[in-house]
Amino acid sequence: VGVASCAALMHPAMIMVHGQRPLAELPGPPRRRGQLHAHRVDAPLVAAVSAGQADAAAQLLAAGENPNDPDEKGQTALVAATLHGDRDLVEALLQAKASVDLANANGVTAPMVAAHLGKEGILSLLIDASCNLEAENAAGATALVAAAEGGQLESASRLLEAKADVNHVGAMGSTPLFAAVQDGHHEVVRCLLEAGADADHVLVNGASCLMLAAQLGDMESVLALLQAGAEVDKRDRDGSTALILASQEGHEALVPLLLDAGASVDLARQGSSALMVAAQAGHGTTVAALL
DSSP states (O other), rough: OOOGGGGOOOOOOOBTTTTTTTTTOSSOOOTTTTTOOOOOOOOHHHHHHHHHHHHHHHHHHTTTTTTTTTTTOOOOHHHHHHHHTTTHHHHHOOOOOOOOTOOTTSOOHHHHHHHTTTHHHHHHHHHHHHHOOOOOTTTTTHHHHHHHTTHHHHHHHHHHHTTTTTTOOOOOGOHHHHHHHTTTOOOHHHHHTTTTTOOBBTTTTTHHHHHHHHHOOOOHHHHHHHHHTTTOOOOOOOOHHHHHHHHHHTTTTHHHHHHHHTTTOOETTTTEEEHHHHHHOHHHHHHHOOO
16 A cells, blocks of 8 residues: 555656656557558658758658658657757648647657657647647646646646646546646646646545645645645545555654644544554654654
8 A cells, every 4th residue: 555555556658858758668559540651661751850950851841751751660750850859840840731649659749749848839839730739648648747747837838828638637547737746846736736727636546646745745745735625634445545645654744734734643544544554664753743
């Protein structure tokens, strides 16, 4: 129970790119009709873009190369250009009728990459090109989830301004708010809450964002969630509460905060109260805070 009850259910929606989680190694979902393109062993445009050869890419486009042809790995020119942060090339690809919502073999679209890496200029181009803000990758993550996971406040704000769904539900019941809390991006947490994120939405196991933040010992997120009206004694399917999880992990600084918010010390998970789990885990200072 405990960590497994909240954090282990949080599936990263992205992968490592330039020191952050990348966006290209998850198995991709089937593309919608109209998005299917045969993979090419010879895909010079994708090769040029992936190598950062903007001049060669421009020449290929001028020669009529199809901007939507993926390479043999399923990578697309628009996603590759976005990864490189080349706004001019992204604009050229869009002018050449590159599909703004074409996913690579891993279900990743250019808006997801731009949002995750904080490429706001490119993201604005893609939004202006009427990209689908609710397109999902294989983990059910949208561009807003990508921004939340990357801690990209400006990207998140731009997507919300464009009416991205702040409460989009993906894999395991996760939302953009869960992604921001999971990775400790406090400014994004507050931004999402101010935009109407549901502070009491739960994962498939019944865990709330407050439980996750308490389990991680994240004081700032706990404060933001409580100020947004999160239910302090919400319980997951195992009976855990935010107080029980914080106590189990030895986050004694959270105990008075949760108690002041009305958390009950009497609620138990499978017969064990917050005091009992703290004592069993040997967290003496947490025990003292609960007494």
